[in-house]
Amino acid sequence: MAASYLREGMSGDATFSLFVRKLPRGRGFLVAAGLEDVLEYLGSFRFSDAALDYLRSLGRFEPAFLEVLRGLSFTGSVRAVPEGTVLFADEPLLEVTAPIMEAQLVETAVMNFAHLQTVLASKAARVVLAAGGRPVVDFGLRRTHGIDAGMKAARCAYIAGAAMSSNVLAGLAYGIPPSGTMAHSYVSAFPNEIDAFRAFARAFPASATLLIDTYDTVAAAHKAVTVAREMEARGARLSGVRLDSGDIVVLAKEVRRVLDAAGLGYVKIFVSGGLDEDEVARLLGAGAPIDAFGVGTRMTVSADVPYFDIAYKIVRYEGRNVLKLSEGKTTWTGAKQVWRVRGRDGRFERDVLALADEPPPAGAAEPLLVTVMEGGRPGGPHPPLAAIRARCAAQVAALPEGVRRLEGAARYPVDHAERLAAVQRALEAELEATQVRHPSP
Numbered sequence: 001m002a003a004s005y006l007r008e009g010m011s012g013d014a015t016f017s018l019f020v021r022k023l024p025r026g027r028g029f030l031v032a033a034g035l036e037d038v039l040e041y042l043g044s045f046r047f048s049d050a051a052l053d054y055l056r057s058l059g060r061f062e063p064a065f066l067e068v069l070r071g072l073s074f075t076g077s078v079r080a081v082p083e084g085t086v087l088f089a090d091e092p093l094l095e096v097t098a099p100i101m102e103a104q105l106v107e108t109a110v111m112n113f114a115h116l117q118t119v120l121a122s123k124a125a126r127v128v129l130a131a132g133g134r135p136v137v138d139f140g141l142r143r144t145h146g147i148d149a150g151m152k153a154a155r156c157a158y159i160a161g162a163a164m165s166s167n168v169l170a171g172l173a174y175g176i177p178p179s180g181t182m183a184h185s186y187v188s189a190f191p192n193e194i195d196a197f198r199a200f201a202r203a204f205p206a207s208a209t210l211l212i213d214t215y216d217t218v219a220a221a222h223k224a225v226t227v228a229r230e231m232e233a234r235g236a237r238l239s240g241v242r243l244d245s246g247d248i249v250v251l252a253k254e255v256r257r258v259l260d261a262a263g264l265g266y267v268k269i270f271v272s273g274g275l276d277e278d279e280v281a282r283l284l285g286a287g288a289p290i291d292a293f294g295v296g297t298r299m300t301v302s303a304d305v306p307y308f309d310i311a312y313k314i315v316r317y318e319g320r321n322v323l324k325l326s327e328g329k330t331t332w333t334g335a336k337q338v339w340r341v342r343g344r345d346g347r348f349e350r351d352v353l354a355l356a357d358e359p360p361p362a363g364a365a366e367p368l369l370v371t372v373m374e375g376g377r378p379g380g381p382h383p384p385l386a387a388i389r390a391r392c393a394a395q396v397a398a399l400p401e402g403v404r405r406l407e408g409a410a411r412y413p414v415d416h417a418e419r420l421a422a423v424q425r426a427l428e429a430e431l432e433a434t435q436v437r438h439p440s441p
Helices: 002-007 035-043 049-057 063-070 100-105 107-131 147-160 168-174 184-188 193-203 217-233 248-261 277-285 385-397 418-437
Strands: 013-020 077-080 092-099 136-138 209-211 240-243 268-272 292-295 310-317 336-342 348-355 365-367 370-374 414-416
Touching (some): 002 063, 013 100, 035 077, 035 092, 035 107, 035 370, 100 107, 107 136, 107 147, 107 385, 136 147, 147 168, 147 385, 184 193, 193 217, 217 240, 240 248, 248 277
Parallel strands (some): 268 292
Antiparallel strands (some): 013 092, 077 092, 077 370, 336 348, 336 365
8 A cells, every 4th residue: 555655646644543443242441551552663663674675575566665665764643542541432542643654554553552452451450340449460471372462461451450460571571560479380399288388488478378279278278377377486477378279259268267267367368260350250249258369361361352343544634534434334534532521420421522623512521632742753751650550540430330330331422523423424425425326437
């Protein structure tokens, strides 16, 4: 496409909008993420000599086009919602405005960065909601779709409210507090289970959590009591025990009984193994006395919804609004703004999708898309991860209760501003007349 644009002399500014067409079944909201990577990519966008040599070897491109690519960089602007913002169907995560060749060439990378991380942050937010204030720890690196995906999963889980991650590299890269317990292999490597517990307690007297389901969970709970008392004699305390298998509801209650009977009410019960938001909600609904959750694969690959129907579509070219009429995939035309209206209680009441230059709706309305890059340069430093995390927590808390439901979430109202709707209707009618009923020869 870029080569064709060059041949046709098409170099005007185009605006592309990145949005999710519809929410997955049962989901009430999305959490926008990945903007930092998008901006880093756009700021460093170049064609290397090796890339140009490869393109030349294909024999498909004219030398003049390859010379244009040699000096190409991204010179456009980006308007986006801040990471951690909750969004809904058809609302732009971001809009790119740049010479059409540039805006088109960056499409795949922009989509990939924003899509994966929005999927993962949205999933993690649901797990955090299900936990009801109990700590959630990201346990998913081993089964993510590659190390980079695991890094992004840890970052997105932290944005969404997870307290820690077992991914130590994510601690180094992002400042996420690292956390870990022991593996079954560790226990099995010792002649006796209690020897493993004692060794771990000696190594980590301030943070030891013992994995007690390698052989028999209840029997191991009694051994944990012995180790906890030995730690008390040394002036330390056992932090917790972890359950990773079996009937967690029954076992958690029995382990809690064993610990409490020994006067160890301070020892926490940490649960992991096959968890997601539905299982967390089920366990807590059944009265399992769980203090924290280690959530892995199902969260960090978003097992039930591994992708969103995300699109990056041109909405304006050389001052002319454009759209597509494809059945089931009609786009909203024009550069846009999303206005968020709060009710008297401070909660989000409705959104209004409008043209970018359209006046705000009546009431306390906040514009969500802000300029984050101009002339190919970021508008400032990236916000700290802690600020993104705080924004996400505030955004989710401000949603109507029904929209936050894990099952059968209520539909959040998204209205379309008067001028956007009028421009859309007029352009649809024009295209029906010129491209459908009377197509050009």
